[in-house]
Every structure is written in structure tokens, then in C-alpha cells.
Amino acid sequence: MAKTKSATRRVLIIIGLLAGLLVILGAAAYSFGWVGGGDGGPTVETAQAERRQLTQVVTASGKVQPEVEVNISPDVSGEITELPVREGQKVRKGDLLARIEADEYQARREQASANVLQQKANMQQAEADLLQARQELERQKKLYEKEAISKSELQNAQAQYEVAKAQRDAAKYRLQSAQASLQQSTEQLQQTEIFAPMTGTVSRLNVEEGERVVGTRQRAGTELMRIALLDQMEMEVDVNENDVINVADGDTARIEIDALPDRSFLGEVTEIANSARVSGQGTQQQVTNFPVKVRIYADQTPPGSTSVGSGAGGGANTPQTGPRETTPAAPKIAALRPGMSGTADVFTQTEFNAVSVPIQAVTVRDFNEMQPGQDATQAETSDSTQASKKNGAQQKRSGGEDLRKVVFLVKDGKARMRPVKTGIADDRYIQITSGLDGGETVITGPYRVVSRRLKPGMKVDAEEKGGGGGNGGSAQRASL
Numbered sequence: 001m002a003k004t005k006s007a008t009r010r011v012l013i014i015i016g017l018l019a020g021l022l023v024i025l026g027a028a029a030y031s032f033g034w035v036g037g038g039d040g041g042p043t044v045e046t047a048q049a050e051r052r053q054l055t056q057v058v059t060a061s062g063k064v065q066p067e068v069e070v071n072i073s074p075d076v077s078g079e080i081t082e083l084p085v086r087e088g089q090k091v092r093k094g095d096l097l098a099r100i101e102a103d104e105y106q107a108r109r110e111q112a113s114a115n116v117l118q119q120k121a122n123m124q125q126a127e128a129d130l131l132q133a134r135q136e137l138e139r140q141k142k143l144y145e146k147e148a149i150s151k152s153e154l155q156n157a158q159a160q161y162e163v164a165k166a167q168r169d170a171a172k173y174r175l176q177s178a179q180a181s182l183q184q185s186t187e188q189l190q191q192t193e194i195f196a197p198m199t200g201t202v203s204r205l206n207v208e209e210g211e212r213v214v215g216t217r218q219r220a221g222t223e224l225m226r227i228a229l230l231d232q233m234e235m236e237v238d239v240n241e242n243d244v245i246n247v248a249d250g251d252t253a254r255i256e257i258d259a260l261p262d263r264s265f266l267g268e269v270t271e272i273a274n275s276a277r278v279s280g281q282g283t284q285q286q287v288t289n290f291p292v293k294v295r296i297y298a299d300q301t302p303p304g305s306t307s308v309g310s311g312a313g314g315g316a317n318t319p320q321t322g323p324r325e326t327t328p329a330a331p332k333i334a335a336l337r338p339g340m341s342g343t344a345d346v347f348t349q350t351e352f353n354a355v356s357v358p359i360q361a362v363t364v365r366d367f368n369e370m371q372p373g374q375d376a377t378q379a380e381t382s383d384s385t386q387a388s389k390k391n392g393a394q395q396k397r398s399g400g401e402d403l404r405k406v407v408f409l410v411k412d413g414k415a416r417m418r419p420v421k422t423g424i425a426d427d428r429y430i431q432i433t434s435g436l437d438g439g440e441t442v443i444t445g446p447y448r449v450v451s452r453r454l455k456p457g458m459k460v461d462a463e464e465k466g467g468g469g470g471n472g473g474s475a476q477r478a479s480l
Contacts, residue, residue, distance in 0.1 A: 041459030056424040062237030066228035073221035112182040119175040126171035133164035203228040238289035
């Protein structure tokens, strides 16, 4: 009896597994368009080609940082004896930031000062010796003219004069060297007191009172602190090499900070690097990015302009996102802190009243594989094919391929292929600059059907999606 129940249980389990497998296979076949369609054609999703405003966006992530941040390092080495500032404290230009033990530098200055006095005395002695040698030379010349002395005695007086002159010059140079040493030791003594070079906020404090620091005269030096203008913030983002060509100075950006999920800021591109950053070099994960700096504004729009620059792709102005102020500088952004992570959406170009379709509606086909007049598609493709050739839309690759961008229309229950030329795109729609006039019904899915299965003239069973791109809610069956 127990064996019978066990066998029955195994049979039921096997039947259940087979039923589940059939359901999964059926769902997959339907989603890939292998089944359905009434007359044997695949079931497809469609949308209307419509005119709408498109804004091309380049998205990149990065870190918030002050536009102006100064590293403070000492010029001299020693122990910090006074540190009157703390991190986050506001300082004005000229305020004392730190004081380094000055005893050693004071002693050096006093020694240099004494050396200067000594060299001045030596200089005076050398001047006196030179004067005496000059007078002796003049006396010897007069005696030689009277033939009272020999020529060798005159030459000896001349040599003594030259020696005295050289000693005077040497004393002069030693005095100049001593004065330079005194000036250097005086500067080093003054450099034991470090003052703020600008008005701002201590954004980072790296040392404590009593620590020993290294001056920049010997090595790179110890970074004591940083002073920044926290009311002028920017975000440095890494833009992929494929996208940076579309970004231009002055492009508007929308900035979102991870730590402030309920707030967004308007930004403006101020700097685009010419040198790339390469990560994962030599591996399959190698990525090439270009640093781009985006100024952050606290209000809705940057001040002092009615429109923010044009994109690199065609010169169309980005849409105005709010009223613009005319204040000379952006107001303080108290909530932002250096080092915060965020994302910047850079609006590179806007096209108004552009014919567009959902992105997934555009695919590619090799026209060398198409037979002339295949399934009565010649009427659909002849004019648009000539236009695509004229506008440079066809893409040729090595090996004899003739790849072109196309969309599939639905007419009389069949798929009709039409070559197109594309323009800018946002996250949902892509501009069609040639091949469509607007109002056509295009096939948008399933992806596998659009990208591989569809052939010109193939029968299809269409489901129209509201709003285009499959985001319009439930599908409504359409008999076309």
C-alpha cells in the first residue's frame, strides 16, 4: 500500500513539472512572437510616429567639490605651537591659521644678522686697505718718474694695489651673501606664522597642535588644511568617451545628490577636460572617461542669462527650466558638502516638433540580403531608399554588408520595411530625420521579433500601445 502511494506521488510530481515546463515554454514562445497572430504571423506591438519635443541627455556620476579650494602647506618645518582654527570655521584673508615653533629660525636670523655686521666691518677694512694701496701706488709712481726708485719697486706697489682691490671686491661679495642669508632667515622666521590667503571656510583640517610638519622647501610638504568657498560648488563627473563629443561649455544640467533625494539642482557645464581618465587599462573592463565640471546653482536656473548654451550636436538651445535671476553670483548652497556623490543629466541638444518613434522601433537590416520586389515591399522602400542614400543613412561594413537603419510599418496586416535616418534621442524616443512624416504605425516589439524575425511582407497581428514605446498601459487589440 505504501509503495502504491509513493509511486502515485512520483507520477503527480512528474506531471506537475511537465505542466509547469509547458507553461513556461508557452509564455516564452508568445513573448518571442513564435506563436499567436491568428493567420500564422507573429504578434507585435505598435506605436504611432508622432511629433514631439526631444532633448538629448548625457548622464554621468561624480562628486561634489568646491569650485575654489586652496591647499595650505607650511614653507618651513617644525612643531605646531598654535592652531587657532577648526574644521568648518570661517576665516578672512590675513587671519592667523597656524604658528610653528620659531626659536630655531629666530636664532638663525640673529646669526645671519651678526654675520652681516661682521662682513660690513670686513668691507670697511678692505676699503681702507685699498685706499692705502692706492696712495702708496701714486707715491711710487712719482718717485719712479724722478728715478728715485727702480721699476721693480713700482711694479710691487702696483701688485699690492691690485691685491687690495680684489680683497675689497671679495669683501663686498661676502657682505652681499650675508645680507641675502639675513633676508632668507628673516623670511623663514616670518613663515613660521601661516595666514589665510583668501576668505573662505576651513573645509579640511589635517593636523593637530603639537604635531611636527614638513615644509615645502625640503619636500612636497605637509598639507595642514584646506580653505574653500562653499557657496560656489561644482560637481566633477566622468563622461564616457562616446558621449563627451556631445557635451559643450554652457550646456544646462539637472543635478541630483544621493544624500538629498528630495532635491535637485540646476547646473551648467563650465569645463571639459582634454585628457582622458582610463580605468581598468589592459583588461576587458577598460573604460575611458573625460572629467567634466558642472557648476551647481541653488535656484532653478543659472543667473544672468535667458538661455544656457547650445549642445555640440546642432546648436539647438536647451529648454528653460525656470525663472532666471540676475544676481552676480549663485546663492549659498548650505546643504551640499564636498565629497557628496551625485548624478548630472546634461541637456546637450533639444529639437522641437521632431518626428520620433520609440527607440526600440529602430533596427538594422542588411539590404544585400533583400531580394528586389520581395513580398511586394518595393513600393514602400523605393523612395525612402533613394532618400537614405542621398542623406548618407546607409552604413556599409567590410565583407559586402549593406546595413541600414530601418523601421517596420504595419499596413494591411503586413510588415513593411522602411529605411530611415535618425537624429538625437532621449531615454524613450529617437528622432527620425528622414523616412517618416509622422502618423505612421511602427512596430516596436517584441525585441526579438523586431531585431531578427521580421521580414518585409510578413503577416503580423498588431497590438497598439498607447503613448508609444510600451509605456501607455494595457494593450488594445487592433485589427489592421
